[in-house]
Amino acid sequence: MPPAPPPPPVPPPQPQPISNLTHLNKSKAALPDFFLAALSLFAFLSSSSSSSKSFKFPAFSIQLNPRRFFKIPSISMEFPNSNSKSLTFTSPQSLSEWLQPRLPSHSFASWGVIPGTKNLHNLWLEISQGETSLADSNPPIRTLHVLSLRIIDNHHRLLLESHQQLSDGTLRNRNRPLSEKMKPNETPESAVYRAVQEELGSILGDSDYSQLVRIVPDSYRLKIEERDSVSYPGLSASYVLHSMDVWVEGLPDGDFCTVEEEEYVNSEDTNIADHAVSVKKHFWKWVSPESVDF
Template identity: 60%
Template sequence: MSLTKDNNHNFAATPQSLSDWLRPRLPSDSFASWGVKPGTKNIHNLWLELSEGETSLADSTPPVRSVNVVTVRIFRNDKILIESLQELSDGNVRDRCRPLSEKMKPDETPEEAVFRAVKEELGSIVSGDVVRIVPGSYLKKVEERDSKSYPGLPARYVLHSVDALVDGLPEEEFCTEEAEEYLDSKVEVDKAVCVRKHHWKWVSPDSIKS
């Protein structure tokens, strides 16, 4: 059984109840590092993901976090745009070294997620209808690995990847500011670890790990 926003009322009605549910199901040292170890997120982040339907948790020990993610491989000439690092609200910096990626919303198509992801993460530097998805570039694969954001919590990522062209981006390295998310849960957002700035650069596609 997967626990989502529609059936999580008992175990995740609040961040505290979610924490109480997770604690006996995860290694204690790993769970204690959430939001403390640099680059990790905290229980408020996971609660927000669940409340927005971006994440589901399998009712198992340990639980498995399932997420649909869209990856946008933005090309210019012979280079691809990667997010080199993120500046977080807790003052830490997280290395990324990957193309633009964003968790998908419930019932969102990959194409819809692409346009939203570009708007949210690059919107402070580009505007208007500037995204062109390369026809036939869509790929889907599943990866299972431990979550770097939530140590000790196994994750199953359904990755939806497309190639795209985005007009108006700088030719050199640049940074963008993150658009606000979860506007209906402002109190919990203030307690979560959020991305303040994204740093981007153009690299050779051969340097990207598959």
């Protein structure tokens, strides 16, 4: 068989015109511009995000600069206290006669006797002032609206009331945020300033509390808890809890104590109030939010 003929020679590559290479020059020129644009965008995002950081704890969010809190003109929904529809009693004696057949005798007899409890005069005052309602049921249920304030500071700490000193000399453990019974038809926001003034006023002085207190936006929560009353053993209670996060200017950095004025000093029932158990002193401490569970 004759040998195969050799392959034809490969022609050398033809040089491309200069116009066909311009896209390479453009790509090389665009590469530094791309990095510069990306670097500028990164710097912009970094500077804008650093001015509005926040720390989120399990139950609330705290802005780094509490002075930027703004006062909420009004809560979006009002929750009037319906305690004005409570059963009424002409005297503590009439209340006692109504309660005795509806409560265990040993529980009722412990009111004002066991340290930390309140007495019949306290409950009658709460009802007469519209702070508490009693359902016409057996067993009776005590219903009240309670404001719970989670006061926070610059160090992201939470203010707790550790305990109270009562007028009978006993101490009552609390370990909870500032809490205050709400008045009839009182909105949560208006209750905030009254509660801070009544329980912390002895250390804050006579100030404009609308300027001292800032409500954290979107921190309002409403929930209902049903449990036995600590103040009145044997009496079931339904607590309508209105909770908010607030920042209060002028509070001490360490543990402190405040003195509360007489609760019913302006009431027409001062003679009965003299027989009630009242809070004389509040003891406060700052704790980390992670150490509590509310």
